[in-house]
Amino acid sequence: MKWIFTLAISLILGLNVCIVQADALHLSENHPEPIGYSLSQYVEKDRLNASQAFELLKKGKFSPVNQSISNYGINAKPVWLHLTINNDASEPLNRVLHIDNYWLDEVSAFWFDNDTIVHFEHQGDLSLYYQQSAMQPSFNFNYSYPIGKTDVLIRVQTPDPMAIPVYLFNQKEMLQKSAFNNYSYGFLYGAITALLIYNFILFIGLRLKSYLFYSLYLGNFLMLHFAYSGHGSLWLWPNSPLWQQWSIPLLMVTFCTSGILFACHFLRLKFQLPTLNRILKSLCIIFPVLMLMAVMLQDRVLGLIFAFDLMLLFSGLMIVLGVLSLNFGNISARFFLIASISSMLGIAVTCLAVWNYIPFNHFTYRAAEVGFFIDVLLLALALTERFRRVENEKTIAEKMANMDPLTRLNNRRAFYQLVEPMFAEEKIQKSASILMIDIDLFKGINDTYGHNFGDAVLVKVATLIRDTLRKDDVLARWGGEEFIIFLPHTQEQEANTLAARLCENIAKLPFTQSQRKINVTASIGIVTSCSAINQLPMLIEVADKHLYQAKRSGRNQICGGLSPDVNRAVS
Known part of the structure; x- marks a missing residue:
C-alpha cells in the first residue's frame, strides 16, 4: 500500500531548503518520471490566495523541492508548488498535470500569463472531486499551453500524509x-x-x-x-x-x-x-x-x-x-x-x-x-x-479408531462398517461365507511364556491369515485371540478349503522360546449364507457356534454346516 510508510519516513527526513529556482520543463521533451526536481515549494503560514502566492514566488520565497516526489508528512500545513512550463513548439500543446495520489483533500491549480491568472481548477474531497469528467482515481489537470513560458501554481491541502507525485504527460502517455x-x-x-x-x-x-x-x-x-x-x-x-x-x-x-x-x-x-x-x-x-x-x-x-x-x-x-x-x-x-x-x-x-x-x-x-x-x-x-x-x-x-493396534487388522467396529454395506447386496447375500478363527490354548501360552510372546503369536498368525486372503475378503481381529473373515462370493466348499489351508499353515508356523520349539494351532468355525441364514448377525452367531464345536471336538480342526437349531428350524 502506497502510503503506510509516510509517517515514519517524514518524521526522519527533513526538507532541504534552497533559494535557487528550479529549471523550466520543455514540452518538446518527454517526462515519464515524477517532475519533483522541476518544482519549487512554499509552505503556507497564513491562508494565501493564488495572487499572493505568486507575489511570494517573485520575491524568491519559494525553494526547490529537491526530490522527485515531495513529502510533508501527516497534518502538514498547506503547500504551494510552482512549475514553469516552456512550450518551445510553434503551436499550443495540450498536456496533463497528473498527481498520482488520491487521498489529498484539496488540489487547486492556477495558470499564469505574466501576473494574470488565465485559468484555474479545483479538485479533491473538499472540491467535489467526484464531479470530475475524467473519472480517474487521481488528480488530472488538462491545459493547452500557449507558445512560450507558463507559470503554474498548485496548492495542496490535507491532514493525511502529504505525498505529492506530480507528472506532466501528453495524451498518449496519460492513456x-x-x-x-x-x-x-x-x-x-x-x-x-x-x-x-x-x-x-x-x-x-x-x-x-x-x-x-x-x-x-x-x-x-x-x-x-x-x-x-x-x-x-x-x-x-x-x-x-x-x-x-x-x-x-x-x-x-x-x-x-x-x-x-x-x-x-x-x-x-x-x-x-x-x-x-x-x-x-x-x-x-x-x-x-x-x-x-x-x-x-x-x-x-x-x-x-x-x-x-x-x-x-x-x-x-x-x-x-x-x-x-x-x-x-x-x-x-x-x-x-x-x-x-x-x-x-x-x-x-x-x-x-x-x-x-x-x-x-x-x-x-x-x-x-x-x-x-x-x-x-x-x-x-x-x-x-x-x-x-x-x-x-x-x-x-x-x-486408528478402526484398527487393532497390535495386529494392524480391522477391529470389530471396522468389520461391521466394511461388511454391512457389502452384505446388503443381494448377490453377496446368496453366496458369502464367514470364518471364525480362535488360537488354541492361548491363555496357557500367555501364562507359560509371557504376554510379549503371546503378542508375537497374534501378530504372526494375523500376518499369515492376511497374506492368504483375496483382496475383497475382510479380515478383523474379533477380540482376544479370535479373528473373523468375511468371504464374499464364496460357497461352502471354497470356504472349507481355505479354512483347512489356514489350519495347516498356522500349525506350521515356527515359534521358539528359550530354544524350545512351540506349536501353535487354531480352530475354525465356518458358515455359508443360505435361505435359512441370510442375515449378517445370524451368520456370525452360527460361525461362532461352529467354532466352539470345533474346540470341544479336540481343537486344531474346522467345523461347518448348519447348526442343529437351524436344521430343526428348516425342517
Whole structure:
C-alpha cells in the first residue's frame, strides 16, 4: 500500500531548503518520471490566495523541492508548488498535470500569463472531486499551453500524509498510464474478490473461524484499497466526500483488526500463547474505540495517528507472531511468516522508491500492493495446507479408531462398517461365507511364556491369515485371540478349503522360546449364507457356534454346516 510508510519516513527526513529556482520543463521533451526536481515549494503560514502566492514566488520565497516526489508528512500545513512550463513548439500543446495520489483533500491549480491568472481548477474531497469528467482515481489537470513560458501554481491541502507525485504527460502517455492502472487494478481486485468468495464459501461449508476471519481480512483489504486508490469514490460512494475523508483511517483500523483476529485463530495463539492472545484481542477493542472517539471529536489528525500507530504495529507484529509460532512447532507458521515478510518487503521497496534510493517507476511505486497480494496468496496457501494436514490427521485418527493396534487388522467396529454395506447386496447375500478363527490354548501360552510372546503369536498368525486372503475378503481381529473373515462370493466348499489351508499353515508356523520349539494351532468355525441364514448377525452367531464345536471336538480342526437349531428350524 502506497502510503503506510509516510509517517515514519517524514518524521526522519527533513526538507532541504534552497533559494535557487528550479529549471523550466520543455514540452518538446518527454517526462515519464515524477517532475519533483522541476518544482519549487512554499509552505503556507497564513491562508494565501493564488495572487499572493505568486507575489511570494517573485520575491524568491519559494525553494526547490529537491526530490522527485515531495513529502510533508501527516497534518502538514498547506503547500504551494510552482512549475514553469516552456512550450518551445510553434503551436499550443495540450498536456496533463497528473498527481498520482488520491487521498489529498484539496488540489487547486492556477495558470499564469505574466501576473494574470488565465485559468484555474479545483479538485479533491473538499472540491467535489467526484464531479470530475475524467473519472480517474487521481488528480488530472488538462491545459493547452500557449507558445512560450507558463507559470503554474498548485496548492495542496490535507491532514493525511502529504505525498505529492506530480507528472506532466501528453495524451498518449496519460492513456498508457491509465491502461496500466486499469489492468493492474482489475487483476488485483478480481483475484482478491475471487479469494474472498472462495474462502467465505469454505467457511459456510466447514464452519471454521479461520476462513471467516481470512474473508474479513480480504474484504477490509479491498475496501481500504478502494479508499486510498480513489476507486471507492468512483464506484461505491461517489456522493460522500465526508466519508472519503474518514474512510482511510477507519478502514486501516478494521483491516489491522481483522488481520490480528485471523492471526490469533490461524496460529492457534489461544493454546500456544494465551497471554499474548488476550493482549492482541484487547488491541482489537482498544483501537476501534480510540477511532470512534476521534470521529466523535471530528479530529482526523488524531484518527490518523491512531490508524498509523496500529498499522505500523500490525506490520511488525505479524512477523513476530510467525517467528514465535514457528518456534512452538506450528508448521503452518512457515507460510504465515513468509507472507508477513513479503508484505514488509513490498512496503520497503515502495518507501525506498518514494525517497529516490532506488529507481522510481510503476512497479517500485506499487511494490507494496504486490507485497500484500503475495501476502494474501501465501495465507490462502497456508489455510489450504493446514486444512489438508488436519484432514490427513482426521483420516489417520479414523483409521486408528478402526484398527487393532497390535495386529494392524480391522477391529470389530471396522468389520461391521466394511461388511454391512457389502452384505446388503443381494448377490453377496446368496453366496458369502464367514470364518471364525480362535488360537488354541492361548491363555496357557500367555501364562507359560509371557504376554510379549503371546503378542508375537497374534501378530504372526494375523500376518499369515492376511497374506492368504483375496483382496475383497475382510479380515478383523474379533477380540482376544479370535479373528473373523468375511468371504464374499464364496460357497461352502471354497470356504472349507481355505479354512483347512489356514489350519495347516498356522500349525506350521515356527515359534521358539528359550530354544524350545512351540506349536501353535487354531480352530475354525465356518458358515455359508443360505435361505435359512441370510442375515449378517445370524451368520456370525452360527460361525461362532461352529467354532466352539470345533474346540470341544479336540481343537486344531474346522467345523461347518448348519447348526442343529437351524436344521430343526428348516425342517
